[in-house]
Amino acid sequence: MKVVTVIGARPQFVKAATFSRAVREHNQTSQKAVQEVIVHTGQHYDANMSDIFFEEMQIPKPDYSLGIGGGTHGQMTGRQLEEIEKVLLEEKPDWVLVYGDTNSTLAGALAAAKLHIPVAHVEAGLRSFNMRMPEEINRILTDQISKILFCPTDTAVQNLVREGFKDKSCQVRNVGDVMLDAASFYTQSAKRPAIPEYDSFYLCTIHRAENTDDENRLKSIITALNELSETQPVICPIHPRTQKLAECLGLEIKFDVIPPVSYFEMVWLLEHCEIVLTDSGGLQKEAYFFSKPCITMRDQTEWVELVNTGVNQLVGADKQAILNAVDAAKATNFAQAENLYGNGEAAKAILAALLEFESA
Template sequence: MKKIVTILGARPQFVKAAVLSRVILKYKAIKEVIVHTGQHYDANMSDIFFEEMNIPKPTYNLAINGLNHGAMTGQMLQKIEEVLLIEKPDVVVVYGDTNSTLAGALAAKKLDIKVVHIEAGLRSFNMKMPEEINRILTDRISDLLICPTDTAVENLTKEGFLTMPSKVVKSGDIMKDAVAFYSETSSEKSDIISTLNLQHNKFVLATIHRQENTDDIENLKAIFEALAHINKDKRVIVPLHPRTKSILEKQHLNFAVEIIDPIGYFDMLELLQHCNLVVTDSGGLQKEAFFNKKHCIVAREETEWVELVSNGFAKIAGAHKNTIISAYNEFQQTVTNFEMNLFGEHVGEKIYKEIIEIV
């Protein structure tokens, strides 16, 4: 039986990989071995997380985290290579733009193993972002580039990929399959709406985690000042990473918003389904807002998901207090039809068929 090794490091990647894993188990034509690098480890990445989400547990957990980019990527490259030499897969599958993504692709390519990059072709055109560097380098050495959007395909075309010995395919966004699948049971597995006593459409969900915002105190202040202003109109719920919370505390910054601990995937789905809109610097959450028919204010200067902005589902506001508030006020007066099919259907099945052809 042919074998693939899937390299994962961050929780969003596990959620996306669950879609493809279900298809693989359905057809039973190939064997999947999952490697968790440990890049983003938290309590929600325990056995319960995998059981609740019906995700196959990793065969290997490399436990590499808490390091600077170079040390982390280097250790991952070494350990993943060791796994690949043991498993001898036909294909290595990587997702997105983390250090785990790049390390997995590099390890495979140096061993002459085919690389599949899911979420290929995305570009922010901001080379200060570690994620941009990871995705560009991973794309360049991948054999099968699975693109979520037409824009992603266009980016690769402009970069000359159609003349390279690789295959570029538009599949749609695999996260759409995940949201559709897990939304059906999120209300059974989460009580966050009742616990926080939230009313439907009466609160705003905000997440801030990117280095450009958390490490720049002026940016952080401007964003939270905007959120505090919005909180006067609607409750603002902010699931906040401990590191960002620590920065606020060290700077003696206290804002009138409701900061809560990081939450699990089902809690996040429930908040997305019930909120009024989303303010975020996360790429994934921009799409999840759209999948849940919610407007999104992007607290960055650019986005990889340009279709959301060009079609009026999202607005780029950066870390600018007045721009964020203005976008919020405008969206309160906006009625939008979210039925546009920007990200495809049955994406996991499409990706599986492409992988089968190169295994």
């Protein structure tokens, strides 16, 4: 069985690494070999993705690096679609595997579907119900043309049921979350970043355009973080673009700003922080994996089960709501939020399902 995996950003490499490990383990013990061909579209240029990144994280290097980034969403997706199609015509895989909701996800799925190659979508069924987000469009369209939809949660399964997927010629499976696989595997490699010696601290990230491109939202968030830092250190690995926007707006940052960190350093920060404040999608789940209360500075989240069980608070960009949520987070009880994302073996379940489908 040959699988072409299409990815375009560093977080997708971390997710895809879980499947690559499952393939390697399978090939060591099974007579039915699985070949994985990795295609990196280059959607997000990341200087941290050097040779050492692949070596430390035990991630196979891409077989194809397309170098397609920049431009509008339409331009990027179209160029990726064209180049991925060439790869698929050359490789003739049995499956195309895509992750999440990037333009690379949609381009890979479209290229495969038009060539009648079955698509397997990891992280299927997630919905923010905000059609202004490009990610929402990408995930909905990818689900529609996938043969197997690998959901990370019961909520994701129910989203697909409501959308009529029970009546479509596809399979919907809750396999758990590959990010839990990754978090469990990489905890042993956590590395302390260059930060002051604090007894305790809050961890914060701000990068989403809905916050950074809105002057009022960004000002409100930074004001709240400044106030929090008066009584508890706040460490924020900040994207240079976010910091530049804050400077252009004349916003003084009083909390601890550090350069973007590696995945291993982020794992260390998650292990040692008290509370997570973020507008990231993935970090909401990772906070949960490490039993850390999360405050999400967005108006919607795909991970509604975290909000429903009280381990994540959705506060938007309102200063007072952020401050109130920090106080409430100190009493967070994780007992009602056990096993929301499976058992940490999602990648093995994905591989088993693909093999099962092939032999059926």
